Amino acid sequence: MIDINIIHETAGRLMAKAAIEIPDDYHAGLKKAASQEDGDLASFVLEAMLQNYEAAKEDRRAMCADTGVPRWYVKLGNEAHILGGAVALEDVLRRATAEATQNVPLRPNRVHPLWRTDHNNNCGINAPEIEYAFEPNSDWIDITTVHKGGLFGTDYRMLFPGDGIDGIKRFFIDSLVAFGKRGLACQPAIIGVGLGGSKDTTMLLGKRAACLRVVGDKNPDPKVAALEDELVKIGNSIGMGAMGFVGNSMVVDCHVEVGYCHTGGMPMSVHAFCLSSRRATARIHADGRVQERTDPKWFTPYMRRETVEWQMPPAPSKQSA
Amino acid sequence: MANATSALKTIRLSTNPSPTALRSLEIGNIVYLDGVVYTGREGVYTKVIEKGATIPLKLPSLSATNFHCSPAAAVNTDGSYNLRAVTATASFRFSKWLEKWFELSGAKLIIGKGGMSGKDYRNIFVPNGAIYLTTVGYGTGALLGRGVKNVLDAVWLDDLGIAQAMWVLEVQNFGPFIVDSDLDGNSLFERENKRISQGLDRVYEGTKSPILKRYGETDDRNDEVI
Numbered sequence: 213m214i215d216i217n218i219i220h221e222t223a224g225r226l227m228a229k230a231a232i233e234i235p236d237d238y239h240a241g242l243k244k245a246a247s248q249e250d251g252d253l254a255s256f257v258l259e260a261m262l263q264n265y266e267a268a269k270e271d272r273r274a275m276c277a278d279t280g281v282p283r284w285y286v287k288l289g290n291e292a293h294i295l296g297g298a299v300a301l302e303d304v305l306r307r308a309t310a311e312a313t314q315n316v317p318l319r320p321n322r323v324h325p326l327w328r329t330d331h332n333n334n335c336g337i338n339a340p341e342i343e344y345a346f347e348p349n350s351d352w353i354d355i356t357t358v359h360k361g362g363l364f365g366t367d368y369r370m371l372f373p374g375d376g377i378d379g380i381k382r383f384f385i386d387s388l389v390a391f392g393k394r395g396l397a398c399q400p401a402i403i404g405v406g407l408g409g410s411k412d413t414t415m416l417l418g419k420r421a422a423c424l425r426v427v428g429d430k431n432p433d434p435k436v437a438a439l440e441d442e443l444v445k446i447g448n449s450i451g452m453g454a455m456g457f458v459g460n461s462m463v464v465d466c467h468v469e470v471g472y473c474h475t476g477g478m479p480m481s482v483h484a485f486c487l488s489s490r491r492a493t494a495r496i497h498a499d500g501r502v503q504e505r506t507d508p509k510w511f512t513p514y515m516r517r518e519t520v521e522w523q524m525p526p527a528p529s530k531q532s533a
Numbered sequence: 534m535a536n537a538t539s540a541l542k543t544i545r546l547s548t549n550p551s552p553t554a555l556r557s558l559e560i561g562n563i564v565y566l567d568g569v570v571y572t573g574r575e576g577v578y579t580k581v582i583e584k585g586a587t588i589p590l591k592l593p594s595l596s597a598t599n600f601h602c603s604p605a606a607a608v609n610t611d612g613s614y615n616l617r618a619v620t621a622t623a624s625f626r627f628s629k630w631l632e633k634w635f636e637l638s639g640a641k642l643i644i645g646k647g648g649m650s651g652k653d654y655r656n657i658f659v660p661n662g663a664i665y666l667t668t669v670g671y672g673t674g675a676l677l678g679r680g681v682k683n684v685l686d687a688v689w690l691d692d693l694g695i696a697q698a699m700w701v702l703e704v705q706n707f708g709p710f711i712v713d714s715d716l717d718g719n720s721l722f723e724r725e726n727k728r729i730s731q732g733l734d735r736v737y738e739g740t741k742s743p744i745l746k747r748y749g750e751t752d753d754r755n756d757e758v759i
Contacts, residue, residue, distance in 0.1 A: 252540050252541065253561060253711070253721075253725070256541055256669070256711075257669055260670065260673050260709055261670050261673065263676060264670070264673040264674065264675050265675075267675040267676050268618075268674070268675035271675060271678070271679065273605075273617035273674075273675050273678050274605045274617060274618035274674055274675065274678075275675055276618065276671070276672045276674040277603070277604050277605040277618035277619045277674040278603075278671075278672065278674070279605055313607070314607045316617070317605050317607035317617060318605055319604065319605040319695070320696055323694070323696070328576075328697075330694030330695070330696060364623070369745075370745055371743060372745065374744055375743055375744055378740055378741065379740075379743055379744070381740060382740035382741070382742075382743065385737060385740070389733065393722070393726055394646075394647035394722045395646075395647060396623060396646075396647055398670065398672075446736070450729070450732075450736050451728075451729045451733075451736070454670070455647075455669070455670070456647075456722060456725055456729070457725050458725055458728050458729060487670055487671065
């Protein structure tokens with residue numbers, strides 16, 4: 213039985229960690245981008261961002277004051293049991309969101325869409341989002357928080373099989389150029405691409421690809437992985453860098469996630485995470501141990517299963533295509 | 534990496550800058566500010582310009598610098614403020630209020646994210662002798678937070694909430710910012726856009742328009758999506 217108080221305390225720590233500490237994988241990716249950037253203004257921006265990460269850690273203050281719209285991703289082991297059940301879990305995640313907004317502090321961005329009511333705690337109707345997934349043969353719970361901005365850098369389009377890979381590249385470039393100008397997308401970023409599924413799934417897959425996969429991670433399908441590599445190259449050949457200044461750093465990495473879709477269509481979404489790429493994860497075991505990490509490890513072979521039957525692969529490194 | 538920090542001219546500027554100081558700013562200069570800045574975005578503009586509220590501050594003598602931003606801040610139980618990080622929001626959305634805001638506030642510096650259109654600079658900023666500074670990144674929230682020495686006020690906090698209140702901040706060596714517009718209405722972002730656009734045909738080479746178009750992206754009601 214997992215103690216709800218441990219989940220509550222851990223959730224609070226994760227909120228602060230996500231807001232303050234740049235994840236190692238993205239930090240390394242940005243340093244590499246900075247070393248290859250030759251635009252003088254774009255270089256200045258990247259240097260300032262690298263200094264900003266240090267300042268945030270030293271002072272324990274948020275890297276970026278637009279702390280986005282904080283949200284949660286929960287993965288439940290099939291054998292995990294939480295004291296108080298799912299309702300208690302949601303209760304502490306909401307409480308941790310409100311407490312962190314006051315304590316870190318985060319910017320209370322969440323308001324009613326029409327009346328603009330702000331409870332100053334990032335909670336309200338349908339907020340924060342909490343998404344769930346499951347994992348077989350496990351008795352732990354993984355909780356991940358993501359603080360992602362919500363205004364620019366994301367787009368959706370219904371493409372068709374006739375648009376082909378070429379159409380995917382076209383929409384990718386369109387999205388990067390559109391939101392890259394003036395740096396509205398806060399690039400260079402991890403870009404997530406959702407392909408297929410129904411329309412809502414397309415959006416979810418692209419967002420999870422951007423926020424829940426780390427720099428250097430590859431899709432297990434070698435052809436999708438090759439497309440990811442090609443999209444990184446295309447993005448960095450636009451001639452644009454940080455803040456939309458002349459440069460070559462738009463994309464730190466690109467992740468593509470696919471879902472089976474209607475036979476007539478090929479819906480696509482593009483999501484830019486940002487220069488602060490705020491995410492933090494913890495695994496809470498049944499015996500009370502807590503392990504924190506920055507890789508959400510959200511996409512597993514079980515998550516991506518493609519057939520009716522699920523059979524655990526023989527070794528963790530072997531994944532079904 | 535280009536040796537950027539030494540290549541770009543860096544300037545310390547007052548938040549009540551003289552016309553001479555403003556004239557000397559060139560697009561692409563790096564600026565750090567000293568003095569007092571106040572935040573103002575859609576909540577403040579709506580309250581003052583559309584609902585007619587009186588600004589309870591002596592502007593521009595207290596400050597001639599309007600920051601399109603809200604801080605990551607909280608109110609302590611004793612009523613004091615815990616303000617830690619500061620990041621701008623995108624300014625283009627506030628275009629329709631700025632002419633009136635300049636008239637009411639006498640602002641000379643507007644700070645935000647991403648600049649405004651060259652048309653706004655020529656039509657609104659130039660006649661008011663004002664300049665736009667963009668934040669860097671975005672955003673250097675922790676570096677800007679270090680530059681805030683004191684929270685002087687949070688006007689309309691109960692009414693507008695933390696994210697929309699008018700925060701009045703005493704600042705020192707507050708930056709970095711980049712000069713986007715000058716007194717002649719030139720725009721750094723538009724200059725960079727033009728340079729990048731020259732290479733875009735090459736990037737798009739071989740791609741074709743999507744099969745399904747989007748209705749409503751022009752004002753032509755004869756459009757259709759196929």
